[in-house]
Amino acid sequence: MKKFRIPCIVITIMLAGLVVYTTVAAQQSKEKTSGAKVHVAIFDSRALAIAYYRSEPFKRQINEMKAECEKAKAQGDEKRVKELETEGPALQELAHKQGFSTWPVDNILENIKEKIPEIAKEANVDIIISKWAITYQRSEIEFVDVTDLMVKLFNPDEETLKIVKEIHKHDPIPLEEIEGHQWK
Numbered sequence: 001m002k003k004f005r006i007p008c009i010v011i012t013i014m015l016a017g018l019v020v021y022t023t024v025a026a027q028q029s030k031e032k033t034s035g036a037k038v039h040v041a042i043f044d045s046r047a048l049a050i051a052y053y054r055s056e057p058f059k060r061q062i063n064e065m066k067a068e069c070e071k072a073k074a075q076g077d078e079k080r081v082k083e084l085e086t087e088g089p090a091l092q093e094l095a096h097k098q099g100f101s102t103w104p105v106d107n108i109l110e111n112i113k114e115k116i117p118e119i120a121k122e123a124n125v126d127i128i129i130s131k132w133a134i135t136y137q138r139s140e141i142e143f144v145d146v147t148d149l150m151v152k153l154f155n156p157d158e159e160t161l162k163i164v165k166e167i168h169k170h171d172p173i174p175l176e177e178i179e180g181h182q183w184k
Contacts, residue, residue, distance in 0.1 A: 041125035049098035102132035
């Protein structure tokens with residue numbers, strides 16, 4: 001009889017442990033989906049692109065490219081001239097995709113990556129994403145727009161701020177309409 005009693009006790013203890021584990025796990029899962037809100041910062045990538053491409057650092061970059069192209073022409077370096085003459089229009093097309101549509105702005109974010117944690121802290125958010133990247137959100141998600149905080153990092157002038165304000169009033173142009181468009 002003792003041989004039968006020990007396995008029963010072990011099985012009972014294991015079942016009791018399983019019940020406790022299942023109950024605790026269910027309670028923790030319920031707490032994760034109800035109650036605490038997740039604070040998500042969103043930004044309009046178009047506004048960020050406009051601020052960046054109108055910034056002094058970007059203007060310096062363009063001037064350096066132009067100077068390098070002139071130098072390459074003077075030295076007869078046709079290969080470098082051709083590279084730079086291709087790079088310029090490609091950069092302009094990228095600026096249009098980012099400034100008027102929803103093209104990712106990873107190259108721009110790279111310039112301010114060390115300041116993004118400060119923005120998250122100031123806005124008291126858990127994550128920062130482009131507003132165009134949201135596919136679905138639960139009702140418990142709270143969005144905080146940090147576009148202006150991110151734009152400010154590029155020290156925009158009054159004209160840039162007017163353009164940024166105006167772009168918020170318009171939907172992005174679909175990418176398929178922008179691709180290959182000839183800008184004047």
